[in-house]
Amino acid sequence: MRLRPVQMNDAASIVWLRNQDYVRGRVGDSAPDAASQEKWLVAYFEREGDYYFVIETLGGIPLGTNGLYEIFGKKAEWGRYIIRPEVPAALPSAILIFDLAFEKLKLRELLARCVSTNLTVHSFIKKCGFRQMETRFASQVIGGQPVDMIHFVLSARAWSACRRRLLPLAAFAETQIEEWERHVAEPKITGGITN
Numbered sequence: 001m002r003l004r005p006v007q008m009n010d011a012a013s014i015v016w017l018r019n020q021d022y023v024r025g026r027v028g029d030s031a032p033d034a035a036s037q038e039k040w041l042v043a044y045f046e047r048e049g050d051y052y053f054v055i056e057t058l059g060g061i062p063l064g065t066n067g068l069y070e071i072f073g074k075k076a077e078w079g080r081y082i083i084r085p086e087v088p089a090a091l092p093s094a095i096l097i098f099d100l101a102f103e104k105l106k107l108r109e110l111l112a113r114c115v116s117t118n119l120t121v122h123s124f125i126k127k128c129g130f131r132q133m134e135t136r137f138a139s140q141v142i143g144g145q146p147v148d149m150i151h152f153v154l155s156a157r158a159w160s161a162c163r164r165r166l167l168p169l170a171a172f173a174e175t176q177i178e179e180w181e182r183h184v185a186e187p188k189i190t191g192g193i194t195n
Contacts, residue, residue, distance in 0.1 A: 001089060001177055003053035003066060003096050006044075010054055011037035013062055017082050051100070052080055055093040057181045063089045066097045074108040076101060078154075087180055088173040094128055095163065095170050102156045109155050113140075116148035129162035130154040 006014070012034040044052060049071035055064040067080035078097065083090050101107045112130055114121045126132070130152035138146035 001055065001057055001063070001092050001096070001174060003093070003100070004056055006041065006052040006054055006065070008038060008041055010062075011035075011041060013054075014065060017065065017084070049076075053097070055083065055089055055096075057177060059181050059185060061181055061184060063087050063177075064093065066093055068097065068101055068105075068110075071105070071107070074106070076105070076107055076110055078110045078112045088176050090124060090173075091128075091166060092170040092173050092177070094124075095166065098128070098154070098159050098163070102159055107156065109153055110159075112152045112154070113149045114152070115140075115142070116150050122150065125152050127162075128154065128166070129158040131158070 015032070015034055015037050044050060050067070050069040052067040052069070053065065054062050055066050056062050064083035065080050068076045068078055069080070070077045078101070081094075081097075083093065098110070101110055110130075112125055114125060116135060122132075131154075133151045133153050135148055135150050137148045139149045140147050
């Protein structure tokens with residue numbers, strides 16, 4: 001698996017991904033259509049200190065998105081993180097982005113925000129070494145509704161300790177992703193015709 005910088009031609013797939021039932025209401029409002037997403041991407045490409053990636057298999061099948069943004073000094077925010085649910089890419093892709101943050105960019109802290117009702121993500125964030133800082137009530141509007149946001153922080157030191165523990169699990173997930181990719185890429189034979 002790898003992180004590939006987002007490109008303009010990813011706009012339609014980003015809109016599709018962010019509008020899936022399992023995503024809606026759990027991430028900030030996004031562009032309603034590809035043209036609006038392209039406009040957002042134009043502004044993104046001009047910003048410094050903002051990294052937005054497509055998570056994909058080594059064969060180029062998109063699995064989700066991930067990002068680091070609002071980099072200020074030695075801190076940044078981690079987000080734009082959406083994974084297709086049928087692929088166990090969460091942990092390996094998180095390791096890739098955290099390694100970028102702490103090893104390559106030499107950041108000291110990552111901040112993350114999550115909708116208070118998204119318990120699956122809370123659990124995942126904590127397994128990655130984040131600690132909960134505070135809850136900000138009605139601090140964001142998603143789908144026209146105010147939502148509470150929980151704020152988390154991950155230090156480079158905490159990540160270093162967690163990384164060693166999580167690497168074997170991520171390696172296992174990578175083998176599952178490779179298996180899934182082989183299955184998806186296999187030609188299907190129906191009625192003697194390969195499609």
